[in-house]
Amino acid sequence: MQDFRFHNTTDIRFGTDVIDAGLHDAITQFGRNVLLVYGGQSIKKSGLYARVKSLLADLNITELAGVEPNPKIDSVRAGQQLAKENNVDVILAVGGGSVIDASKVIGSAYYYDGDPWDLVLDSSLRMDIKQLPLVDILTLAATGTEMNFGSVISNPDTNQKLGTGGPNSPAVSFLDPTLTYTVSALQTAAGSMDIFSHLTEQYFDAETDNDASKGMIEGLMRSVIKWAPVALAEPDNYAARANLMWTATMALNGIVRLGGKNSWTAHPMEHELSAYYDITHGVGLGILTPRWMQYILNEQTVSLFARFGRNVWQIVGDDDMAVAQAAIVATYDWISSLNFPMTLPGVKINDETNFDVMAQSAVKVGHLNESAYVTLDVDDVKNIYREAMQPMKFEY
Numbered sequence: 001m002q003d004f005r006f007h008n009t010t011d012i013r014f015g016t017d018v019i020d021a022g023l024h025d026a027i028t029q030f031g032r033n034v035l036l037v038y039g040g041q042s043i044k045k046s047g048l049y050a051r052v053k054s055l056l057a058d059l060n061i062t063e064l065a066g067v068e069p070n071p072k073i074d075s076v077r078a079g080q081q082l083a084k085e086n087n088v089d090v091i092l093a094v095g096g097g098s099v100i101d102a103s104k105v106i107g108s109a110y111y112y113d114g115d116p117w118d119l120v121l122d123s124s125l126r127m128d129i130k131q132l133p134l135v136d137i138l139t140l141a142a143t144g145t146e147m148n149f150g151s152v153i154s155n156p157d158t159n160q161k162l163g164t165g166g167p168n169s170p171a172v173s174f175l176d177p178t179l180t181y182t183v184s185a186l187q188t189a190a191g192s193m194d195i196f197s198h199l200t201e202q203y204f205d206a207e208t209d210n211d212a213s214k215g216m217i218e219g220l221m222r223s224v225i226k227w228a229p230v231a232l233a234e235p236d237n238y239a240a241r242a243n244l245m246w247t248a249t250m251a252l253n254g255i256v257r258l259g260g261k262n263s264w265t266a267h268p269m270e271h272e273l274s275a276y277y278d279i280t281h282g283v284g285l286g287i288l289t290p291r292w293m294q295y296i297l298n299e300q301t302v303s304l305f306a307r308f309g310r311n312v313w314q315i316v317g318d319d320d321m322a323v324a325q326a327a328i329v330a331t332y333d334w335i336s337s338l339n340f341p342m343t344l345p346g347v348k349i350n351d352e353t354n355f356d357v358m359a360q361s362a363v364k365v366g367h368l369n370e371s372a373y374v375t376l377d378v379d380d381v382k383n384i385y386r387e388a389m390q391p392m393k394f395e396y
């Protein structure tokens with residue numbers, strides 16, 4: 001196991017009564033000038049917006065609406081300006097990962113006089129400045145942003161979608177699973193795939209002596225595999241939504257990564273698809289993940305894939321390679337059963353025009369040729385993109 005330090009102070013409030021009971025005080029511990037950040041119409045349609053406004057009726061609220069999926073740097077710029085003009089004490093983000101991610105960077109940009117894109121390009125700038133406290137109400141189970149330090153911000157002018165880390169995770173996160181009943185089938189599937197991918201990224205790691213993390217990840221994988229189809233079939237099934245929500249948080253709050261060695265692979269490759277084509281993150285991961293697995297299965301990786309097959313998919317058999325291959329098929333079948341497109345043409349990426357530039361950026365940004373579990377160079381990434389143009393073929 002590798003050495004590590006872990007420090008995370010997010011105050012998690014999980015359940016159905018937590019917002020009415022605690023939102024007001026969670027905010028006012030930081031002050032009375034609030035920047036309320038949200039996305040499109042979902043929180044208005046569900047009634048959550050009206051509920052929040054009523055709970056905070058005595059506070060000074062400035063609103064930043066319209067943060068889009070794959071949040072754009074322009075939303076952060078607008079938030080920076082509003083936060084400064086209104087001497088904001090605390091940010092309240094109500095929404096999915098996009099809203100919360102943008103809010104985290106706004107929290108840093110409040111203390112920065114330049115263009116917030118600088119802070120995305122160079123996260124170290126954020127470590128030298130303060131960050132406004134962030135309270136959030138999560139409405140979609142997927143990213144884990146509610147308990148981590150990361151954000152992913154897009155710049156359509158430069159076709160870049162980049163991760164950035166700040167000094168703080170959210171101060172308080174309200175996790176009420178019933179708020180996710182209204183999440184569409186597509187976003188439920190995409191969110192579940194995102195959770196699963198966070199787990200595979202951290203599971204397929206070269207540190208062999210990290211049974212604690214691998215075991216936790218296997219349990220979380222079984223949870224998302226079990227509950228995603230239930231949430232799709234019964235959107236208001238509390239057990240399904242609650243398990244997905246907590247699995248999402250646990251998958252990317254930093255805990256299961258501890259003691260591991262490698263950096264991620266499918267995410268850097270997917271972020272290029274979202275950067276160039278603005279596709280839904282989880283959908284891109286669903287397309288790429290099984291291809292990546294098939295691409296890296298070899299004599300060196302087979303024993304870990306076999307462990308994955310036995311402990312996650314309950315595949316039996318003595319032949320490691322056969323179990324490993326069956327695990328990749330099971331993964332592909334589970335992703336397809338969530339009903340989203342399984343090829344790049346299925347998300348309107350119909351030709352290879354950008355494969356080279358995307359592959360170069362994925363390798364550079366994600367250090368895929370240096371620190372990935374199985375290192376990939378530009379040609380490898382292009383091969384994986386090319387394989388994703390066709391329905392997946394199994395030769396076993």
Ligand code: NZQ
Nearest residue numbers: 039040041042069070096097098139142143145150182183
């Ligand atoms: O904008 P509104 O109207 O709120 O609609 C949203 C949006 O259209 C809708 N939605 C959210 N909650 C809903 C709902 N619709 C009905 N009922 C609800 N309760 O869902 C759509 C997608 O929302 P978004 O916030 O984009 O989804 P998600 O939470 O999956 O976040 C995706 C973003 O997070 C980044 C992704 O790259 C992507 O930009 N990630 C962030 C990470 C992090 N900070 O740690 C890690 C991830 O790997 C990921 O990269």
Ligand code: ZN
Nearest residue numbers: 143194198281
């Ligand atoms: Zn993700």
